[in-house]
Amino acid sequence: MQPGWAGGYGAETPYVPNFSTSQSPAHLALACAVAGVHWAPDREALTVIDLGCGRGASILALAAANPGWQAIGLDYSPAHVAEAREVAAEARLANARFIEADLAGMDEAAAAALLPEADVITLHGVWTWVSDPVRAGILAVLRSRLKPGGLVMVGYNALPGWSGDLALGKLIQNLAGALHGPADARAAMAFAAAQALHAAGAPALRNSMVLQDFAEGGNNASFGWARYLAHEFLPSAWRPAFPTDVAAAMAGAKLEFVGQAKLWRQFPELWLTPQQREALAALPPGTDRELAQDVFGARQPLREDIFIRGRRPAAPEALGDCCLALERLLPGGAVQIDTGIGKATLPKAVAGPLLAALAETPRRIEALAAIAGDCGLTPRELAVFLVSGHAAVPVWREAAGAAALARARRFNTVVMQRWAGEVQEAGFAIGLAVPRLGGPLPLTAGEAAVAMLLADSGDATPDPGAIARALLAGGLPLEPGKAATLVRDVLNTSLAGWRAMGLV
Template sequence: MSEWEAGSIDGIAYTYGYCDELDPLRLRLPLLQSGIAPPVLRTACELGFGHGVSVNIHAAGSATRWFGTDFNPSHASFAQQLTQRAGSQASLSAESFAEFCARDDLPNFDFIGMHGIWSWISDENRALIADFIRRKLNDGGVVYMSYNTQPGWATMLPVRDLMNCHFQVSARLNEHGGVPAETQVQTHIAAALDFVKSVVATQPGYAVVNPQLAERVDALCKENAHYLAHEYFNRDWRPMTFSQVTSSLAASGLTYGCSADYRDHVDEINLNPAQRGLLAGIPDTTLRETVRDFCINRSMRRDYWIKGSRTLDEDAQQTALRAHRVMLALPRASVLLKIRGALGEATLPESSFGPILDALANHLPARLADIENSVRERGITLPFIVKAVTLLVGAGVLLNVQGEAHVELARPSSDRLNAAICEQALEHGDIQFLVSPVSGSGVLIPRVPQLFLLARRRHLSEPTQWAEFAEAALHTNPMPANTTEGVSVSPLNARDELIAKANRFAEIHLPILKALGIA
């Protein structure tokens, strides 16, 4: 029996999201900060790739050979079509984990990524994957894994069970022949949400002792139904503590490397002084991370796990950090020096962050050593630069940059994948990311800017022409009413809005997209 038959919510597709933590290049900076030598990335694997947006972006944007599986046939078919259009070497299948993990034609891997699935699969499948990692991950290789965790999910566990119970009863009692499966699922999800809201409205004792419950239930009602289906209504769903995950992965030969969430590497935005002092006095990694999760009430962990990690001495660590390259991915004037951590929103000082951003304002790749040379007279040291760059990458202001040889290798397949995604924008805006061969990662570019890029590909050179091209596409296939792109399709003002947007795109965003190798 496949995972799809054994607990996943059937009849409704998952979202077309992109997960940047699945980008192997992203692991380099946090591992170096932790004193761990990053692996050379030749082969990589994503388990449970959904629609394959991430795996296709990373395959097209790098020289790494990618493999992967997703047990939903429609997901896998969509992902395979993207691979064909990009002409990358990704090998993607629609096998169950049991089938995929048993294959004898797979290489060993330097990187294995899993986004979320660890929480949503059965104990049997977790054991299969743990054994697969033991057998197929190279020494020094890295596993990225995100998963729902305690204590942040503790309050919502009974709510999830209540919704799931109502969903199952509703599905059993209200089967409608001839109604599409996706419509039925969405109807049952909406009914379950309404039911839970009605329960909370009666002020049950559980809500009284958990006063934030009503607010969290209200927030659920605003979520995408496709996300809710897979997050809350799978048969198997188990938020696990860090210590439980550590035990599950021990037989795979893995040890905890560090957090894949860049913001976690700056304690000042996440922990108060007393908490930082408490954690500093806990030598055991498992206990320390478990206590840290209590301190910030974490509901999702994003972790790097290492097989046989090789530690770096201080000189090697400093040399590798100075060689690390980044680039500014936003207009310098648009950067807001705000970052959100567990303690809330923090303001980053212009006096120290501004010079670092100014050193990158030309949107060209720069080594941390280059930044260090530019800001040395300001008294800004390498340790501070590393911390600042980490926060700015975590905020999406900066992107990590791969080596020039890899950039050139990635350009053809990146261009083909971007062309395919932009062509799809004529009909819909499901995929809102394009790949940069410079960073090897996905860059958020919504449907309307994709249409502008497609117009340029079709040799329309003026912003007014791009606007007219986009207007025609949006008239034929309008955007959903809840779109966040802020473009009306009303005939009274659509053209003026689109022309203004196209002019701004040409002036501000296009130069950056050219620097990123996207335009």
């Protein structure tokens, strides 16, 4: 049953313990530098708030990686807040706080009574699922609680990217409303009914990304998938938004657009044809570029837009000073970005020396550009290729002491015990806290389990067979052959980076 306090949001089943790397201030700092916008907070004393924090995965990982920060999650679901508090207590994270509060109708005074001033406020998966009074409450929090110079990251269902799924969303909402039982089961049944309409040749469903992904096996029929469907489509206020309208709403809290957290989206040359760019260039001045260019982005379902309260130009050295760590060595050696339309490639000849250098130690972008030499790409472009191509991740601090590493390890053990099975079944990533990154590293549950075993063993030359056996004994649902392959892949591609960033 939909609880009375939920105000039309499907709150009866807990959300997946999800996190987004775009909520990590380290990533936001790099995105600002790439966009040429100044953002230079006190790195060891940040206050970060997540509105609609779900089960707290993002805030918990930020608190675990940054002992000097205050990390606060706010959500109106008592089940979400209770679980997040339990994890914080179990991992002994005194700097993580979770508040149960309804954003609907919250005014500036109420926000000030509940929350401190913040350097970063994030709302991921909230804005396009909630009613107007909740949106008004969010804006009141942003007006009242964001410091001048502070950042906001809004992750939302974007139009026109979702236009092919509007009919599917409405159908699922309507069909599920006529059924009985738990929300996830109703959502799954409604989805199956919509699939039958699609199979019978419904033109309004022909361009549905969700149906296409499902048909291609990109998602599975697990409880995580059903729960995702319930949270995606059952909230009665679900309505994807155009970037222009989100920016206009944010302007009401004195916020100016910085750029997209998906860094490659800041480079139209990577994903638009010359003809498309020419057509965009011919538009009248004052046209919203974000809106206009998204008509070419066939698959831009979720935008993660960064806003700042007081936009100033970045110092010339800001980008070069950002530091990157190796995320993984890529098979074949080239770095590729999947733009949803095609693949942008940083060739092996350029990528190889950069990844080899990062395998030794994290490096500043200025140093990486020097290694790349005269390759025809700017430092900005190199950074975007490495990060959006999942070869590198931004680094937040130069070093992390033993106490900070032990604290993060304790948290990682707790989240693996609690959430690894669930995120594996749902096909989501798990975020292990890494103090040098100032936040979580996204990993599959299998990769994360290998990382924990490697961290525990501390072996200079790990034995792949022993790790695969320990993995299976640890209860991760994997076939023996797959465990051995996973361990081999991880040792070949990820171990060097994990060591350099201090995860193992």
